[in-house]
Amino acid sequence: MSKLICLCNGVREKELIDTINNVDMATLEIIQNKTGAGTNCGRCINSIEAFLEKQESKHN
Numbered sequence: 001m002s003k004l005i006c007l008c009n010g011v012r013e014k015e016l017i018d019t020i021n022n023v024d025m026a027t028l029e030i031i032q033n034k035t036g037a038g039t040n041c042g043r044c045i046n047s048i049e050a051f052l053e054k055q056e057s058k059h060n
């Protein structure tokens with residue numbers, strides 16, 4: 001099982017990556033709406049943003 005990123009909502013790394021890959025321009029808001037990650041304590045938001053940055057650098 002992939003790494004747990006959002007402890008509050010039980011969202012794992014794989015779910016975040018799949019969500020980022022399945023939308024044209026993933027943003028923090030989209031991730032929050034689709035997975036629920038980062039909508040509670042916000043402690044995982046830095047990790048989510050790191051995934052988004054990795055994804056952006058793939059496009060450039």
Ligand code: FES
Nearest residue numbers: 006007008040041
């Ligand atoms: S760990 Fe993600 S909102 Fe708390």
